[in-house]
Amino acid sequence: RALALLAEGKVSDATSLLRAVAESRLARIAQDRREAATAFRNLGVIAGLGDPKAALDAYRQAAALDPDDLDSALWAAWLEKERGERAAARTRFDALLARDTLPGRTRLWSLIGRGDIL
Numbered sequence: 001r002a003l004a005l006l007a008e009g010k011v012s013d014a015t016s017l018l019r020a021v022a023e024s025r026l027a028r029i030a031q032d033r034r035e036a037a038t039a040f041r042n043l044g045v046i047a048g049l050g051d052p053k054a055a056l057d058a059y060r061q062a063a064a065l066d067p068d069d070l071d072s073a074l075w076a077a078w079l080e081k082e083r084g085e086r087a088a089a090r091t092r093f094d095a096l097l098a099r100d101t102l103p104g105r106t107r108l109w110s111l112i113g114r115g116d117i118l
Helices: 002-007 011-047 052-065 070-082 086-097 104-117
Strands: none
Touching: 002 011, 011 052, 011 070, 052 070, 070 086, 070 104, 086 104
16 A cells, blocks of 8 residues: 555655554564563463473563563573572673662562572
8 A cells, every 4th residue: 555655656645654554563563572471471480390491491581572571580580590500690680680660579589689699
């Protein structure tokens, strides 16, 4: 449709149409990322029952997909710490603690985890 508008010389209309499509796609990508992060977080919970490595992989993936998923970041940091991946865990704990707004529970467990590493 945008090409047809361009052919008719309606550049502004074609631009508006393409902008609307692009913004709609961006919104869908953000929603898909959050949904994928939720699925990986749930996988981490379930995998943690029998396979801590799989749980860690799932929490890392969830945290990467949704930077606002503080629970996944915290669990990834704790599992990294428990596996002896101290540098990765410390980086993740520090990133959590650097946030301006962090729920008290997440701040507490991040401080405890960072303290364990130190």
